Amino acid sequence: MPQINDIRMRGFRDRSSVDEALEAALDGISLLPSEPVPVTGAAGRVLARDVVSTVDVPAFRRSMMDGYAVRAEDTYGATPYNPIPLEVVGTSMPGTVPDDRVTRGHCVTIVTGAPMPDGADAVLMVENTIGSGDRIEATAPVPIGRNVGRVGEDVTVGESILNSGRILLPQDVGILSAIGHDPIKVVRRPIVRIIVSGDELLPPGTSPMGTKIVDSNSPMLAALVDRDGGTPEVVRLRDEEGAMEEALGRPDVDVIVTAGAASVGSEDRVPILVDRLGVLAVHGITMRPSAPTGIGTIGGVRVVILPGNPVSCLAAYDFFAGPVVRSLGGRSPHWPDVSVKRTLERRIVSQIGRTDYARVVVDGDLVDPVAISGSSVLSSVTGASGFVVVPAALEGYPEGSVVTVHCYYGDCDS
Amino acid sequence: MPQINDIRMRGFRDRSSVDEALEAALDGISLLPSEPVPVTGAAGRVLARDVVSTVDVPAFRRSMMDGYAVRAEDTYGATPYNPIPLEVVGTSMPGTVPDDRVTRGHCVTIVTGAPMPDGADAVLMVENTIGSGDRIEATAPVPIGRNVGRVGEDVTVGESILNSGRILLPQDVGILSAIGHDPIKVVRRPIVRIIVSGDELLPPGTSPMGTKIVDSNSPMLAALVDRDGGTPEVVRLRDEEGAMEEALGRPDVDVIVTAGAASVGSEDRVPILVDRLGVLAVHGITMRPSAPTGIGTIGGVRVVILPGNPVSCLAAYDFFAGPVVRSLGGRSPHWPDVSVKRTLERRIVSQIGRTDYARVVVDGDLVDPVAISGSSVLSSVTGASGFVVVPAALEGYPEGSVVTVHCYYGDCDS
Numbered sequence: 001m002p003q004i005n006d007i008r009m010r011g012f013r014d015r016s017s018v019d020e021a022l023e024a025a026l027d028g029i030s031l032l033p034s035e036p037v038p039v040t041g042a043a044g045r046v047l048a049r050d051v052v053s054t055v056d057v058p059a060f061r062r063s064m065m066d067g068y069a070v071r072a073e074d075t076y077g078a079t080p081y082n083p084i085p086l087e088v089v090g091t092s093m094p095g096t097v098p099d100d101r102v103t104r105g106h107c108v109t110i111v112t113g114a115p116m117p118d119g120a121d122a123v124l125m126v127e128n129t130i131g132s133g134d135r136i137e138a139t140a141p142v143p144i145g146r147n148v149g150r151v152g153e154d155v156t157v158g159e160s161i162l163n164s165g166r167i168l169l170p171q172d173v174g175i176l177s178a179i180g181h182d183p184i185k186v187v188r189r190p191i192v193r194i195i196v197s198g199d200e201l202l203p204p205g206t207s208p209m210g211t212k213i214v215d216s217n218s219p220m221l222a223a224l225v226d227r228d229g230g231t232p233e234v235v236r237l238r239d240e241e242g243a244m245e246e247a248l249g250r251p252d253v254d255v256i257v258t259a260g261a262a263s264v265g266s267e268d269r270v271p272i273l274v275d276r277l278g279v280l281a282v283h284g285i286t287m288r289p290s291a292p293t294g295i296g297t298i299g300g301v302r303v304v305i306l307p308g309n310p311v312s313c314l315a316a317y318d319f320f321a322g323p324v325v326r327s328l329g330g331r332s333p334h335w336p337d338v339s340v341k342r343t344l345e346r347r348i349v350s351q352i353g354r355t356d357y358a359r360v361v362v363d364g365d366l367v368d369p370v371a372i373s374g375s376s377v378l379s380s381v382t383g384a385s386g387f388v389v390v391p392a393a394l395e396g397y398p399e400g401s402v403v404t405v406h407c408y409y410g411d412c413d414s
Numbered sequence: 415m416p417q418i419n420d421i422r423m424r425g426f427r428d429r430s431s432v433d434e435a436l437e438a439a440l441d442g443i444s445l446l447p448s449e450p451v452p453v454t455g456a457a458g459r460v461l462a463r464d465v466v467s468t469v470d471v472p473a474f475r476r477s478m479m480d481g482y483a484v485r486a487e488d489t490y491g492a493t494p495y496n497p498i499p500l501e502v503v504g505t506s507m508p509g510t511v512p513d514d515r516v517t518r519g520h521c522v523t524i525v526t527g528a529p530m531p532d533g534a535d536a537v538l539m540v541e542n543t544i545g546s547g548d549r550i551e552a553t554a555p556v557p558i559g560r561n562v563g564r565v566g567e568d569v570t571v572g573e574s575i576l577n578s579g580r581i582l583l584p585q586d587v588g589i590l591s592a593i594g595h596d597p598i599k600v601v602r603r604p605i606v607r608i609i610v611s612g613d614e615l616l617p618p619g620t621s622p623m624g625t626k627i628v629d630s631n632s633p634m635l636a637a638l639v640d641r642d643g644g645t646p647e648v649v650r651l652r653d654e655e656g657a658m659e660e661a662l663g664r665p666d667v668d669v670i671v672t673a674g675a676a677s678v679g680s681e682d683r684v685p686i687l688v689d690r691l692g693v694l695a696v697h698g699i700t701m702r703p704s705a706p707t708g709i710g711t712i713g714g715v716r717v718v719i720l721p722g723n724p725v726s727c728l729a730a731y732d733f734f735a736g737p738v739v740r741s742l743g744g745r746s747p748h749w750p751d752v753s754v755k756r757t758l759e760r761r762i763v764s765q766i767g768r769t770d771y772a773r774v775v776v777d778g779d780l781v782d783p784v785a786i787s788g789s790s791v792l793s794s795v796t797g798a799s800g801f802v803v804v805p806a807a808l809e810g811y812p813e814g815s816v817v818t819v820h821c822y823y824g825d826c827d828s
Contacts, residue, residue: 038618038619039618039619039633040618040619040632040633040636042633043633043636043637043640043641044637055621055622057622057627057792058627059622059624059625059627060624060625064790066682093613094612094613094614094625094653095612095613095614095615095625095626095627096613096614096625097624097625112722112723113612113614113722114614114625115625149790153790153791154790154791154792154793155792155793159793161793161796162796167823169637169796169822169823170633170634170635170637170638170641170728171634171724171728171792171795171796171822172796173633173634173637174630174631174633174634174724174728174792175630175792175793175796177618177619177628177629177630177633177634178622178627178628178630178724178792179622179628180620180621180622180628182618182619182620183619198508198509198527199507199508199509199510200508200509200510200527200528201509204452204453204454204591204596205452205453205454205591205596205597206594206596207469207594208469208471208472208473208592208593208594209473210473210474210511211473211474211508211509211510211511211528211529212509213471213472213473213509213527213592214591214592214593214594215591216588216589216591216592217588218454219453219454219456219457219584219587219588219591220584220585220587220588220591221584222454222457223457223458223583223584223587224584226457227457227584239508268480308526308527309526310585310588310592314584314585314588338752338824338825376478376563376567376568377567377568378471378568378569378585378588378589378592379568379569379573379575379589381585382575382576382583382585382586382588382589408583408585409581409583410752411752
């Protein structure tokens, strides 16, 4: 137990605005290098290079229908009352090279996706024929080119397929696979060390006991980092300066976020340590919750010091750490959540000069602030649909205002 | 190479509407059983049971500030001009049990999150004191309860925390960790066998060659299954009935989707096999693309037969397979995409009696149909922002209509 005399109570240095703090968080942040991944594992990753096709897709003329590959002119004038006979001289199947040539009065059975035989310039749908075997009759004409997919119909050589920065969709990995583009160069995932500290913390998976509480910040932060395309690495420490110094000083990660020990109390060693080991650019932000947030850099690694109270921790992550993780990984620094406009049923009160993170519940076209707003009350964010940001220039929003709600899930519904 | 005489061309049986097909796809589908996962791996999973807390959080009165735990009445009347002296008799740190009792004229140094010592009923902020060491002076009064978090402030014993069916958010795993709820019972992920077949198919990671094409459907479908909370298992086959029969008949998965060989051509064995091995409820849908889609059941496993053309495959997955995968896994059968309303810059033409899946590009408040609409043209979906569904009852949408766009990414922007 430390002695009373050890306790130094300090005040925050000049507080920064939310905008200043975000600027400091993103200052000098640049895209991580690329890494190769197989096309089958590329969905959701961020493309690091523009992709230009080196092949035509398809590389051959193909049938778009099941039917008969014909010379179109052989079918001109065909009707059910004037069927035109055609001799079936072969079959074209997908993946094969047809060895039959279609000459006057001849045709080749063909299925969807199969290559067109030489000499044929159209596919007569099976519905427009009668008979089978080695002799059929056309009952309708087919124009040149009908039901034939041309070379390069989907993709042509030299065509730009997808641009760097694209977050790869399911159909994108489909097209990359089709053009034989493998491996895919994607932006490396940022590795994010999550340091939580406190003698009162028990690890997740245990039960709270006496004055010991179970760490809720590290699983929450790991899920947030994962959402933002980063790879979390959790370090849980006792309140011990040497261990914290070691965890802060190891530069083998891309970002460090700490939770707890962030304020100006005696046990709040993190800002002091960051200041000593590197540069503490920001400490204290004109925001509620999350005022004790800090931003610094140690050995080239951005450090975001988050408050230990879970709601403050969540808000400060979303305001300052999330944009860093996403920017390093090539994603937009902006909030990834969907936002919706809703009408306030009750006013939100705030203070001029302070940005507020107000949790709200959406109900149809209306939105209500959550009554309990303590920064330690995690149930206020599990019960909320999302949050409204009250800018520092406003005293809040009166009842009936239309506000932007950033949704914790979906579009704030369900 | 099969002989011409082997080729039988059949027609679709009665086509089903999109609604009938979706009903058949979801008919009899029930939630999968639950499985336990550690709280640290639970984000994004679907909660299988309502969670009720068995503990209070916090389980003790705690300080919300750095300062001094006091008896409030000892500070009444304190001002900077009339400071009231208090003797500092100890310290309370997080995670410890304070062994000091606060009696009249005494106080205990306390930091945020630390347990309140007996006898103290308020925390005097350090800003409202002068001095340090074993004697300080209060310069302002503090009311009873101020800066003290009560037992159960966040969560109380018996309180309902989260309901079954909830897709767990980062803050949800935080609160579940805090109440010591571990492991978490979540709905098991549906295992989805993706069967692609075709002699023309090369595996992803290779280059197209001659009339051989690289499989684009299996990586696309695997990414879609992953998006929908399922676990994909890819099986790639040659066009060989025995292998297909084996892959369709093994009932060790929750859903089977097949891509290709779905139409009524000679090589389209899948619907025939499903009909033989189980029940083929639907084959042929009044929809464009994706008309050759089928829906059946083999040995209790729902089978969705998707067309091989990649755009048809994507649309048919989204209309019929996605809802099955999501329903089994406890998610909403509805499309997971965000939808936005936009004004059509050019009309979309469709046919009465047929549902159309029209790919579109969003540009600000406007939206344009994608010009190239072939069902084999994957670049038409990688270049689109999303899709518009034209219901069977309409002939399309005229220029200037406001339509709902289902976004492939975000809210169709970026």
